[in-house]
Amino acid sequence: xxxxxxxxxxxxxxxxxxxxxxxxxxxxxxxxxxxxxxxxxxxxxxxxxxxxxxxxxxxxxxxxxxxxxxxxxxxxxxxxxxxxxxxxxxxxxxxxxxxxxxxxxxxxxxxxxxxxxxxxxxxxxxxxxxxxxxxxxxxxxxxxxxxxxxxxxxxx
Numbered sequence: 313x314x315x316x317x318x319x320x321x322x323x324x325x326x327x328x329x330x331x332x333x334x335x336x337x338x339x340x341x342x343x344x345x346x347x348x349x350x351x352x353x354x355x356x357x358x359x360x361x362x363x364x365x366x367x368x369x370x371x372x373x374x375x376x377x378x379x380x381x382x383x384x385x386x387x388x389x390x391x392x393x394x395x396x397x398x399x400x401x402x403x404x405x406x407x408x409x410x411x412x413x414x415x416x417x418x419x420x421x422x423x424x425x426x427x428x429x430x431x432x433x434x435x436x437x438x439x440x441x442x443x444x445x446x447x448x449x450x451x452x453x454x455x456x457x458x459x460x461x462x463x464x465x466x467x468x
Contacts, residue, residue, distance in 0.1 A: 368406055398448045398449060401441055405438050409438045
């Protein structure tokens with residue numbers, strides 16, 4: 313590309329690419345691209361961001377409802393403990409990622425750039441919760457396998 317754009321996010325980069333490929337490549341088009349970049353990026357990102365935000369909200373509310381239900385109705389303590397651990401883990405990870413996403417959307421760009429190292433550390437922490445959810449699901453599957461395949465060993 314002949315012009316130099318420094319977009320702050322993937323959506324702006326993608327929008328700039330789309331606009332650059334659909335517009336002509338003369339100097340007027342480059343100036344028009346730089347002027348319309350933020351307007352096009354917000355209109356392009358709105359449906360995607362609404363879907364992502366609703367997914368986070370739905371996941372947090374669903375995990376919270378399931379946790380409340382499990383705390384009230386406990387029958388099998390081993391199984392309920394693993395489910396509570398999985399739901400709590402998912403709820404912490406989802407809520408943390410949701411808050412960090414909202415901070416990236418609504419904080420000024422200079423604040424985000426100044427604290428990028430801290431945001432990266434937090435992102436790794438939230439991803440650890442996502443990875444450990446898979447580990448909890450594996451332990452739950454292993455526990456169920458032992459209960460079905462070795463019932464006498466399981467009840468000891």
